[in-house]
Amino acid sequence: MSRALKSLGIFAAFVVIFVISRHAIDTTTTTTTSSTTTSTSTTTTTTAAVAGSTCKGSDFTGVFNEGEGAAGTITASVTLTKTTPGTCTLKGWPILTLQDTDGALLASSTINESPSNAPIQFPSAQANRAATLLTMAPHSTTTFSLAYSDVPTSTAACPTARTISVQIAKGGSAATVTPAFAIQPCNRGTIWVSPFY
Numbered sequence: 001m002s003r004a005l006k007s008l009g010i011f012a013a014f015v016v017i018f019v020i021s022r023h024a025i026d027t028t029t030t031t032t033t034s035s036t037t038t039s040t041s042t043t044t045t046t047t048a049a050v051a052g053s054t055c056k057g058s059d060f061t062g063v064f065n066e067g068e069g070a071a072g073t074i075t076a077s078v079t080l081t082k083t084t085p086g087t088c089t090l091k092g093w094p095i096l097t098l099q100d101t102d103g104a105l106l107a108s109s110t111i112n113e114s115p116s117n118a119p120i121q122f123p124s125a126q127a128n129r130a131a132t133l134l135t136m137a138p139h140s141t142t143t144f145s146l147a148y149s150d151v152p153t154s155t156a157a158c159p160t161a162r163t164i165s166v167q168i169a170k171g172g173s174a175a176t177v178t179p180a181f182a183i184q185p186c187n188r189g190t191i192w193v194s195p196f197y
Helices: 002-032 035-051
Strands: 060-070 073-082 088-090 095-099 109-112 134-136 141-149 163-167 174-177 190-193
Touching: 060 163, 060 174, 073 163
Parallel strands: 109 190
Antiparallel strands: 060 073, 073 141, 088 134, 095 163, 141 190, 163 174
């Protein structure tokens, strides 16, 4: 008889523990799905999505900063200012397209400079560093440096570029930059560029 009572007592204790644990699980589920928790989760997800989007050239306006020349190499920089709302990220090197005074595309070649392959040293120390991830907010700026030779190496004329289109990613939209004076990169329009900084 005492054996049956012990078994019954163990069974009753099991039932009580099971009911209490079910009740605790149900309470947690109710708290997690409350409107306050859902609202907070939605806000966090939205912020992460906006911050994680990749910048486009059309998010910016650009200014060409006249540079200097020495031994046939001209250096300059371009500063882009974010004009659109929200934040976005960028990392790497700009993609440049040159146009003449009529807007026709010019043959050109862009070479990405990095600390590991640096035949060109830019005047700005930041331009000579490795690419870093930048988070751009409205009105924030980023810059990249550029260099080109204005000394012809053959009988070919150096193209005269009146405007420069700056893309963040291949095939993306561009920011148009107009130097105060046309640039003439020789060697088939070769331009060395630093990462965005």
